[in-house]
Amino acid sequence: MFAHERPVRTTLAAAVVAALLAGCGASVQDDPQASDRVQVMRCGESVEYRKPERAVAYEGGSADKLFSLGLVDQVAGYVMPPANPPVSESPWAADYAKVKMLSDDLLNKEVVVEARADLVVAGWRSGFSEQRGITPEILDGLSIQSFMHSESCYNYPGFPQKLPPFEALYSDLERLGQIFGVSGKATEVVGGLKQRVGKVVEQAPKENPVSVFLYDSGTDQPFTAGNQVPPNDIIKLAGGRNIFAGLEQRWTQVGWEAVAKAAPEVIIILDYGDQPAAKKIEFLKTSARTKNLPAVKNNKFFVLDYNEGISGPRNIDGLEKFATYVRGLQR
Template sequence: MTPKTVPATPRSVVLAVAGAFLLSACGAQIDETTGPDSRSTVQRCGEAVEYTVPQRAVVYEGGSADKLFALGLAGHVHGYVMPPANPPVSQSPWAADYERVEFLSDDLLNRELVADAQADLVVAGWNSGFSDTRGITPEILDTLGIQSFMHAESCFNYPGFPERHTPFEGLYIDLERLGKIFGVEGRAADVIAGYRKRVTEVQQKAPSGEPVRVFLYDSGTDQPFTAAGQVPPTDIIRFAGGVNVFADVDARWAGVSWEAVVESAPEVIVILEYRDAPAQEKIDLLKNHPATASLPAVVSDNFFVLDYNEAISGPRNIDGLEKFAEYLRDYAATG
């Protein structure tokens, strides 16, 4: 397949040259052989795309920003878009990096915003940032000379160029691909190796016996919204020693029925906490909802709160895994 080349605009060429001067001061140590005009061919989901080294990336949500910050690339990030669901960036392990870049909006990602920001790369997920209905897709950005990068975890249903990975493998693949685009492959390899090591250590400590049945409650009253098989919480639950009761649903996030939740009889319920939807409100709903009040997890008060940025694809998935694994070990020891 011939890689797609995003056309360079005069603006992006000027920014690329200016960015070369800033690299050493901004913490992104590009390999000496990799200049701002260097090109690399990297998969964007199932499509081979040719990239130049970005200097004004716009990132959508914490997972996108964290991937670049974890690779030491804050100097290549112009700004971030952070909808209200996301926790405060001051709570991030990369809070100092967020301070260095511009807060662009607390709205959804849109074409006008990235054009006004003079972005030369947009990082987001398919249907979680990029959207046909909102008119901001990789294809549309290609016509504007703006590069785009999609989270591999979100690629399984990307039209025309699908790509399927388990969620944590998607995280590693993203870091590897971003490392290649920015010329920091060695650093990316080190970061990935560190994350894999932490996951292996969790797996080695997982409780023995039958996996604990776990239901993740995201939101919803008439119909519960939950984590299906294609999102990080499923791997978090699995690696920690549990099983997501809706792991066999071939989707990312999905609506299910209360009847199906009751039939699954979860022993532990993971509550996904949004900044604008506190976990305690969701716990109270489950304790008072006639369909869930008698669930084993509810009766035993077995709730675990998972932070929003630990649930979407990003480096903080590893933090969420370690915290939930500790919870499951304590659950197994006392159960």
Template sequence: MNETVSRRRTAVRTALASLTATALLAGCGAEVEPSGSGVRKVTVNRCGEPVEYTTPRRAVVYEGGSADKMFALGLTEHVHGYVMPPANPPVTESPWAAEYAKVKFLSDDLLNRELLVEAKADFVVAGWNSGLSDKRGTSPEILDGLGVQSFMHAESCFNYPNHPERHAPFDGLYTDLERLGQIFGVQQRAATVVADMKRRVEAVRAQAPSTRTPVFLYDSGTDQPFTAGRQVPPNDIISFAGGRNIFADLDGRWTQVGWEAVVQARPEVIIILDYQDQPATQKIKFLKTSPKTKNLPAVVNDRFFILDYNEGISSPRNVDGLEKFAAYLRDLRS
């Protein structure tokens, strides 16, 4: 073949490949801006706000849910380090323990601006009002000014000022994986991961009974309990598995309620969210001894299900938690 013709055909194939990739991104709701410098830029929603991202190289992830989303997409090489507060279980217990070992442990404290600057981070993954917060100087606006790109879990966008988004919790998980796929240029990998999760979820839902077991999620608190409203993953876990969250009518995320409302709902199962620094055994002991709760049907019948912390916050492990809880409910009925 003539060398000049060969070069022209190669150039045409390259151009077509580039146009195809751009079209695929546009179809996913992202817009790619060509760059003569070779820096890839893409516009993706951060909550309800379109934000231009360049491909991150030194990401910092806050809590297990953020890290696991990156690891599930095969993005370990883009992660500089992780911040893991004491509530999180040891990373050695994670399905992605080998990936954690490849990146730096930065802190077991709350996320803060100084840590991100010191780490020379160019990207941070966290939730609104958990890792990203006005109070701690880590709002997206402040970080934008420092040159640190930020990504917020879609599930947490429910109460993000000025640009709120509403997602059912599992839909928020899928959205996060798809958006991260767009930012890092791994859309097909993200599509594959999400499709597998949806397949597993539908398999559970297909077995869910029509009679719904009343379920109370106990996060923490003795004077007043902290629990899950309908805007956080445990609500979907309970519902998809065949239960009924007794506080599903609360249009909020993690929220405080009164013990009187718990007693009135008479839950038959209690899900205990297991913190590393507030173990499930301690919470169960309280429920069994407190005059307010010791006569609840779930307590009398010793029906406690332990939900790992990283199965309860927005994380790929939500699906693991769902499968385990569904199996627990099926065993109760057998």
């Protein structure tokens, strides 16, 4: 299973600080016409939001989205399990330094209540959890607002929504812009991200896409990326083909037999602390099930940072890095 609901982890790797993100840390002025109450979609459900003043973010993707919109002054704190890289490596390190770290564990109701949060930003089953007793419905009953990453809405009970992962990222930034009254800033940020993606697509190979397997974790059976998570778009837009792009899933378990049959030319390794990329590569090179895969035999591994793989602005950093790798491949 993907990292959010697995034992917590740390990772190496630094994100690329692109020109768009160079203005990190600056707060923004409210849009003059912004209302204190707005109707915005939460997954497939229209919800009335009042403008938050004490938001709590779960994981780097949530905090990055808020910080990219210049909302540091409206963030009361963040919950950051060690699956995330150190916040000092973030393009928004200065913003993280201004905000309290509330917990280094999984999201829970007690932390949110204690922080006097008026909005919680997280994903469905990657933060919000029925098992752990923190869902939008439960928080609604406590008069605490919630915002879910659109990418995670694919399997949200009752109000699902299905968007391509990058479209979901853009949608989140625009929706958060509405909620916080900074739609102008959101339009600017989304426009910059789309421009960067467009440059990658222009340069990407147009024929014979390289076959790619994303290895998240697992030895008996691997966890990988279906077509509902950001790495699928990273692979596709860079000129590759996710061998499991046909799976209408987010992070999902498959069989090694299916991996072997697809014979991937490249393996993307999702990097975690207690399962760092080097150890995963060592496993792939020594396991009888994987050592003869074309990617393994040819040492074609690409390491994707945790925050480049979960929904957030750093997805575009991951795309640019992987696109450069694909263009440099000798086939």
